[in-house]
Amino acid sequence: MHIPDGFIAPQMYLPLYGAAAGLWAVGARRIARDLDETTLPWLAALTAAAFALSFIALPLPGGTSAHVTGVGLLAACFGIWQAFMALSLVFAIQALLFGDGGVTTLPLNALAMGFAGALAARGVFLSTRRVGQTPALFLAGWIGLFLPAVLIALALGAQPLIAANEAGTPRYFPFGWSVTLPALLIPHALLGLGEGALTVLGGRAIERLRERYRND
Amino acid sequence: MIEVAGLHHDYGGQPSLVDIAFTLAPGEKVVLLGSNGCGKSTLLKILDGLIAAKSGRVDYDGQAVSPSTLKQPDWRRRFRREVALLFQNPDVMLFNPSVYDEIAFGPRQMELDDVDARVRHWAGLVGVTEFLDRPPFTLSGGEKQRVALAALLALEPRLLLLDEPAAALDPRATGWLVDFLADLPVTLLVTTHNLGLAPELGQRALVLGEDHRLLHDGDIEPFLADTERLIAANLAHVHRHRHGGLEHRHWHGHDWQ
């Protein structure tokens, strides 16, 4: 979500930075343990792929398109911590080098998409894989897009509650949950179908590539 | 067939093509020479209507070619059928589940009745029949390029634009490609920075200089004999040679692979 700076109150983004920082520390240690000396190049390559993924158009009916998030694909194929660290770096690069997104919305995106989204996608993928690879990848792609939208809608809708002036008028994002939830959840439930379809196809392609690497 | 006039293009303020003008007549086989980064690929993409030039015109049979004019369905259908571009990296053109479907992609859009015959004909001519059932991305670089070429030729285009088609080929495959293109009854514009190969691909050369201007348009042989202009185009260079204890300097055109 490209929410510019200035809509999220510091009462929310500062604690979120604290929470994200803790998870980044854990993530860094987990990845370093799993990958040892290849950690840095691996993480850099995965970050680059996650960054570039957002430039792939998610095809929608009628010739239009939206952007791919790739949360489900990254989490299903590479695991929670790898997805979380790579996506966090993507948000940092977008905010600090290209001015996309924002620095005060960065921890919200990192926690909602990178952490909660990846966690849910990985969980759904692992628990439904017995049924079949295709439904597991599809659900991972769907939940990886939908759950972050729920969390971001909740965070945005909370702004009038946590930071209003004496008269009760909002100072940051102005709408409550009655507006943010339907406005974000309905389109994202549908976009999730496209993301799910692409996760199935992309996941299969990655699986075949890995087989090829194993055979070589 | 193609008429280019006053073409300028830049990327973020950096010029990539400056004041380009030339024409291509039907049946000509032309080589576009230039060092890396001089704008060859950009020019081909503009000719194929994929990128809008900053200024200037490209006409195909008298009709303007650009991303905006190609939004018009009838014009697009005709232009895309008659003009084909082979990208330097064949990966970016291949997305179908099998080589068969890849070659059939164009003919199926045309709703032709002889799709199967066309696929087998062109697969046989470029030598990829044995791969028809395989997904294209499992092939080697040279094989992918043949598949991409067959996929383009299955529509029997009039004008074929090829971007560094020999860059990823070994000497045997390069020899095959040269013979294959020579026999092909199409108008051809081929880019290369390989001086040894250039005269094999066409009689006329368009040369892009490092200043992104057209340095030469005409017969290829006199240009290849003009050392100073070769060096100016960064297609040849001077360096020291050691032959049996003697050392001397002379100009040199490397045929990179």
Place this chain on the structure above:
Amino acid sequence: MPSAALERAKFLVWLAAIVAASWLSDAAWLAAGLGLVLLAAGRAVFRLTRRALLATLAFTGTVSLTYAAWFWWQQDALPLDWLVTVNLRVLLMALLTFLFIERTNLFLALGFSRRLSFLLVLAVSQSLALRRTLDEFRQGLDSRALVRVGLRDRYRAAARAAGWLFDRALANAHESARAMQSRGMFR
């Protein structure tokens, strides 16, 4: 040659300014801050303002218009105070960031951690190369499309691009690990 200490100082000043701007809800203070940033931008002021507006307009415009309409419907008035403060704050913060991006070498600013700056350099350079090739994937499909490409083929093409992306990423990871080893990066 910019010094790492200077770049780090600029980074910290920018961070402090962002946090300060995000606390402000007073139009006069916000306008004063905006004036300062515009002055600091100097000759780049129009270019940076344009970039800042382009980056924020879609979201800010939508929220401002819908909130104004809703407020009008509820109270027969415009939420002028909100409109002024929030739009000023968003523009101020975006301009601060674009000014920072223009004036600071982030890689030097983060040089306190060799690993972090190395990670960023590696990731950014690879991203830019991948992005260029993804552009070519789009053009590759475009050049072969005689008619409007159906949803199924567009999904196939998008998935193929994603697959290629991860293939490239795996190969790049391998290559840079080797390169780092040969330059004595580990142990």
